Amino acid sequence: xxxxxxxxxxxxxxxxxxxxxxxxxxxxxxxxxxxxxxxxxxxxxxxxxxxxxxxxxxxxxxxxxxxxxxxxxxxxxxxxxxxxxxxxxxxxxxxxxxxxxxxxxxxxxxxxxxxxxxxxxxxxxxxxxxxxxxxxxxxxxxxxxxxxxxxxxxxxxxxxxxxxxxxxxxxxxxxxxxxxxxxxxxxxxxxxxxxxxxxxxxxxxxxxxxxxxxxxxxxxxxxxxxxxxxxxxxxxxxxxxxxxxxxxxxxxxxxxxxxxxxxxxxxxxxxxxxxxxxxxxxxxxxxxxxxxxxxxxxxxxxxxxxxxxxxxxxxxxxxxxxxxxxxxxxxxxxxxxxxxxxxxxxxxxxxxxxxxxxxxxxxxxxxxxxxxxxxxxxxxxxxxxxxxxxxxxxxxxxxxxxxxxxxxxxxxxx
Numbered sequence: 001x002x003x004x005x006x007x008x009x010x011x012x013x014x015x016x017x018x019x020x021x022x023x024x025x026x027x028x029x030x031x032x033x034x035x036x037x038x039x040x041x042x043x044x045x046x047x048x049x050x051x052x053x054x055x056x057x058x059x060x061x062x063x064x065x066x067x068x069x070x071x072x073x074x075x076x077x078x079x080x081x082x083x084x085x086x087x088x089x090x091x092x093x094x095x096x097x098x099x100x101x102x103x104x105x106x107x108x109x110x111x112x113x114x115x116x117x118x119x120x121x122x123x124x125x126x127x128x129x130x131x132x133x134x135x136x137x138x139x140x141x142x143x144x145x146x147x148x149x150x151x152x153x154x155x156x157x158x159x160x161x162x163x164x165x166x167x168x169x170x171x172x173x174x175x176x177x178x179x180x181x182x183x184x185x186x187x188x189x190x191x192x193x194x195x196x197x198x199x200x201x202x203x204x205x206x207x208x209x210x211x212x213x214x215x216x217x218x219x220x221x222x223x224x225x226x227x228x229x230x231x232x233x234x235x236x237x238x239x240x241x242x243x244x245x246x247x248x249x250x251x252x253x254x255x256x257x258x259x260x261x262x263x264x265x266x267x268x269x270x271x272x273x274x275x276x277x278x279x280x281x282x283x284x285x286x287x288x289x290x291x292x293x294x295x296x297x298x299x300x301x302x303x304x305x306x307x308x309x310x311x312x313x314x315x316x317x318x319x320x321x322x323x324x325x326x327x328x329x330x331x332x333x334x335x336x337x338x339x340x341x342x343x344x345x346x347x348x349x350x351x352x353x354x355x356x357x358x359x360x361x362x363x364x365x366x367x368x369x370x371x372x373x374x375x376x377x378x379x380x381x382x383x384x385x386x387x388x389x390x391x392x393x394x395x396x397x398x399x400x401x402x403x404x405x406x407x408x409x410x411x412x413x414x
Contacts, residue, residue: 038072044337045072045086053084054274054330054346073151081346082112083332089340091153094160099215099248105160106167106184108133109213109245110152111302117147117155120300121243123212124194127184133171134387135243135300140179141170153344163188193221197232203406206399207234207291211255214247214304219254226258226288236292236402242322242394246303249281249331256311257284259293259318268311270355271331271348279348283311292405293318294398297365298390302326309363310352319405320365321398323390329359367401369394 036042046062057079066075072086087095107126108119119137122129139147142158150158159167169182194210207229211218229237239259246252249269256268263283271279295318297309306325312318331348351357369390 036066036070041072041086041337041339041341042066042075045075045343048335048343048345049079051275052333052335052345052347053079054348056274081330083330083344084346085151085153085344087151087153087334087342087344091151091157092334092336092340092342094157095153095334095342095344098156100217104163104186105156105189106169106186107189108159109243110139110155110159111245112152117150117152120245120302121212123189126189127187131182131184133169133182134173136173136387138172139169140172141168143168144170144181161186193218193225195225195228197229197234200235200399200403203235203403205232205234206402207232207237208240209237210240211244211305213244214251214255216248216251218247218251219258222255222258223288229291230289234291236294236406238294238296238395238398238402239318240296240395240398241301241305241309242296242298242391243300244302244305245300245326246305246328249304249307252304252307253281253284256308257286258288259286259308259312260315261286261288261290263315263317266315266353268353269307270351272351272357273348278351290317292402292409294402294405295320296394296398297322297325297363298394299323299326299362301363302328306358306363307350307352310354310356310358313363313366314353319367319401320363321367321401322365322369322394324364325358325362327358327360327362329357367397369397 046059046066049057049062050059062075065078066072069075069078076084076086107123107128109121111118111120117139119128119133119135119139121135122133139155141147142155145158147155159169161167163186165186166183167186169184171180171182172178194212196208198206198208200206207225209222209225211222237259253268257263260266260283264285266283267280268283269281271281273279293312295309295312297305297320301309301322302325306328309320309325313320329350330346331350332344333347335343335345337343349357349359352363
């Protein structure tokens with residue numbers, strides 16, 4: 001989605017000359033001070049920040065901050081954006097592998113919340129899930145190395161590895177595990193779409209789709225699943241987007257389009273750039289039939305998952321059940337750099353199909369299913385019990401709402 005910036009040629013040349021003249025001066029200074037070891041990297045990163053970051057930045061401030069901090073990662077940390085970061089060559093390659101959808105690891109999705117590296121989701125039947133790790137658990141160390149200051153990509157790189165090898169995660173869980181080492185044996189992880197057809201005595205067959213992430217293959221996998229559902233004549237679909245941290249924008253567009261037959265040409269999402277016109281993305285043609293649809297969301301549904309949920313809600317193509325979503329309304333581009341690394345840069349805000357920004361507010365469900373109180377629960381069981389209980393209640397509510405939608409569609413017209 002990289003677009004050419006329409007800046008005045010004279011201004012562009014002037015800024016570049018200023019930067020490189022100052023960079024040449026600082027390079028000599030750095031040699032005498034034995035500092036700024038990544039100056040050549042800074043020469044690539046600072047212009048990208050100036051021209052492409054989603055908020056306006058002063059070139060002189062960027063240069064001054066680099067001088068003060070002495071490194072590109074430290075400079076990026078001053079932007080106040082947890083998503084903008086430098087990826088080493090290894091981290092960049094790892095990100096590319098994850099986007100393909102298959103890798104060797106333990107079955108975790110990671111995110112940072114309030115400065116803590118947390119588990120966003122575990123994949124069913126993965127080593128992490130079998131060990132009892134849960135969303136919300138904090139990872140304070142990987143192989144006894146503290147995670148403080150570690151990027152998400154660096155943490156993922158440390159956890160991933162050849163199947164059959166082991167990794168030790170130090171886990172904290174409020175009220176249950178003050179600090180505990182958990183040894184996991186890596187396996188081949190395929191976080192692809194999961195689906196099932198369930199038989200219901202009242203309405204017949206129900207299709208159940210769980211999307212764990214939006215990867216390069218997700219759109220095609222959904223298409224194949226919807227074909228099976230059509231052949232099996234399912235009466236309706238539950239789409240489970242809970243614990244889905246997002247992924248690729250293109251994948252989100254493919255998924256939303258597949259679930260929204262008849263919406264071809266309607267806007268699904270808009271990207272609001274600082275220096276460019278707002279870019280609108282529209283629904284693709286869908287060959288699939290329309291099904292009664294219920295979408296499960298919770299506080300861990302983020303980014304691309306929120307795009308899909310917001311589009312379905314706005315176009316009234318389904319009912320959203322669960323809790324308010326995570327609220328990640330910023331868009332990143334991965335910009336390769338000389339040397340093999342990349343800049344993971346926030347370049348735009350995204351607006352849902354309704355034209356609303358959900359950053360830090362999230363998508364609200366049509367039907368809330370919140371955490372209940374559990375009488376008699378002990379401190380050791382409260383977190384797990386509540387999580388399991390609300391997940392079950394949300395799923396039961398989704399099924400009940402779907403059956404109502406199916407029944408309403410089957411009612412003869414007056």
